[in-house]
Structures are given as structure tokens and as C-alpha cells.
Amino acid sequence: MPLAASAATAPDTTRQNRGPQVTTVRYGPVTIAAASGHDHGETGNRLSFNVQKPCDDCYITGFKPNLVYENGANANVNTGPMLHHVVMGNHWKNDVVCSGPQRIFASGNERVESVLPSGYGIRVGRGERWNMLYDLMNHAPEKKTVYISVTYTHEPAAGSRLEPVTPIWMDAGGCLGSAYDVPQGVSEKTRRWRSSISGTLVHMRGHLHHGGRSVRTENLTTGKGLCTIVAEEGGSPEFIDLHGNTEISDMPPCSGAPLGTIHRGDVLQITSRYESTGHAHGDVMGIMAGWVAQN
Numbered sequence: 001m002p003l004a005a006s007a008a009t010a011p012d013t014t015r016q017n018r019g020p021q022v023t024t025v026r027y028g029p030v031t032i033a034a035a036s037g038h039d040h041g042e043t044g045n046r047l048s049f050n051v052q053k054p055c056d057d058c059y060i061t062g063f064k065p066n067l068v069y070e071n072g073a074n075a076n077v078n079t080g081p082m083l084h085h086v087v088m089g090n091h092w093k094n095d096v097v098c099s100g101p102q103r104i105f106a107s108g109n110e111r112v113e114s115v116l117p118s119g120y121g122i123r124v125g126r127g128e129r130w131n132m133l134y135d136l137m138n139h140a141p142e143k144k145t146v147y148i149s150v151t152y153t154h155e156p157a158a159g160s161r162l163e164p165v166t167p168i169w170m171d172a173g174g175c176l177g178s179a180y181d182v183p184q185g186v187s188e189k190t191r192r193w194r195s196s197i198s199g200t201l202v203h204m205r206g207h208l209h210h211g212g213r214s215v216r217t218e219n220l221t222t223g224k225g226l227c228t229i230v231a232e233e234g235g236s237p238e239f240i241d242l243h244g245n246t247e248i249s250d251m252p253p254c255s256g257a258p259l260g261t262i263h264r265g266d267v268l269q270i271t272s273r274y275e276s277t278g279h280a281h282g283d284v285m286g287i288m289a290g291w292v293a294q295n
């Protein structure tokens with residue numbers, strides 16, 4: 001896999017060395033096997049080590065994941081490829097919810113952009129190494145070669161007044177694996193986490209699969225809702241596959257300073273809601289990633 005030596009375009013990073021910068025990093029190429037009939041091609045889970053970061057000793061203030069072809073055009077289910085998931089991980093830091101490596105951010109095929117409220121950033125340490133876990137699918141009857149692309153906004157840590165944020169990974173599937181099964185009809189799955197940190201929650205993004213209706217996180221201790229995200233499915237032709245099946249096309253994140261306050265010991269709960277018409281679904285997910293400015 002040539003992933004570590006990924007192609008990159010960093011047009012703005014050399015021009016400026018202060019203030020916000022925009023860098024698009026392409027990870028790949030990755031070739032996904034052809035589908036045969038209704039059996040899709042799939043890479044399966046692959047882990048790439050020491051993948052390119054947009055910057056070093058800096059803050060990331062926003063990111064927009066995508067899946068693209070060599071020529072830059074979107075690669076989506078209408079032409080075959082599906083970004084099943086991509087997860088950036090940092091083995092140098094511990095995940096506060098599940099221990100293990102810290103999940104920095106993740107995306108599914110919905111490819112939603114996250115923009116942190118002004119004043120906050122995801123700290124990237126000097127020399128920190130990122131790993132990338134990804135799984136790509138293909139519904140087209142021929143193989144497809146694509147790149148995972150992420151457009152980052154970021155700024156140098158030196159002289160920055162941004163407050164660092166800590167990721168919290170709320171997962172209805174739990175810590176051992178995110179996937180679970182849902183029955184036909186309406187169902188909700190919840191999972192609780194007793195917070196080990198205190199601070200203000202400033203951003204949350206969500207992830208559901210086909211049939212997923214909404215995902216929300218609340219602070220049970222204070223009785224306050226923190227973020228509810230309602231999924232849009234098949235919202236544009238790009239998100240309708242070659243068999244006419246729709247995929248999640250939008251999951252608008254919650255952003256605000258603060259979305260809510262969390263104290264160490266508070267119990268947070270995620271609720272993942274599916275409305276599966278026709279049949280049960282295996283291996284779905286209900287995830288919310290949040291970012292907390294600790295105090």
C-alpha cells in the first residue's frame with residue numbers, strides 16, 4: 001500500500017506562516033474491487049501508519065472529508081465508490097472514553113464538514129504521528145481507484161490564542177466495536193459514559209448508516225441536551241447508488257461555545273435511532289464525536 005507516501009497539495013502553507021491556512025491532503029490512491037451483482041467490492045478495514053498531517057505543531061480549526069477520483073471529481077455511490085469510514089487516530093494519546101488510541105476525527109460517506117467555533121482548535125503536537133483506519137466500498141461493476149481527501153483549516157501553535165479541545169467519542173456500539181444490529185421498524189440504542197473530564201463542549205458531529213434517523217447526546221446529570229443530529233438520506237443524486245438505494249447525505253453538526261457544560265462525574269448518554277423500513281439491518285453504527293475545551 002503506497003498510502004504513507006501520499007500525494008499532497010499544500011498551496012497555502014508556504015505562502016503564509018501565521019493565521020488561518022487551508023491544506024488539502026490526499027490519502028491514496030486506493031483501488032476498490034469491482035462489485036458483482038449485488039455483492040459490492042470492499043477493501044475491508046485497512047490501517048495506514050504515519051499518514052500525512054496538514055501541519056505540525058499547530059491547531060486544526062476545521063476539516064472537510066471527501067472521496068475523490070484522480071481528476072478531483074467526487075467519487076460517490078452514484079458512480080460506485082462509498083466512503084464506508086475513515087478514522088484518524090493518534091497512538092500517542094489515549095482516548096478519554098474508551099482508552100486505547102485517541103480518535104482524532106472520523107467520517108462516513110456523508111462527508112460532513114466540521115468547523116469549530118472561533119477560539120478553539122484541535123492541537124497537533126510537534127512530531128505527532130497519525131494512523132488512518134479506512135474501509136471503502138464499491139457498487140460499480142468495475143474496479144475504482146480513488147483518494148480519501150481531507151481539506152483542513154489550521155494555524156501554527158506559536159503565537160496562537162486558540163484553546164485546545166479534547167475529543168470524546170460517544171458510540172452506541174460501545175468500545176469494542178462500533179457495529180450493531182437493528183430490527184425492522186423504529187429502534188433506539190443508548191450507551192452511557194461517566195465523564196472523566198470537565199469543560200465546555202463546543203462541537204459535535206454524528207454518524208449513522210442507511211436507515212438511521214437521528215443521533216443525540218444528553219447530559220443525564222444536568223438534564224440538558226447537548227446535541228441532536230437528524231440524518232438526511234439521498235438528499236442529492238450523488239447519494240443514490242446504481243441500484244436506486246439511498247445513503248446518508250447529510251448529518252449537520254452542532255457547533256457553539258458552549259453547546260453545554262460537562263463536569264467530571266457527569267453521565268453522558270448517546271441515543272442512536274433507526275427507522276428501518278422493510279427489513280432488519282446488520283452492522284449499523286450510531287456515533288457522535290464531540291470536542292471539549294477542558295478547564
Ligand SMILES: [Cu+2]
Pocket residue numbers: 084085108207208209284285
Ligand atoms: Cu459506519
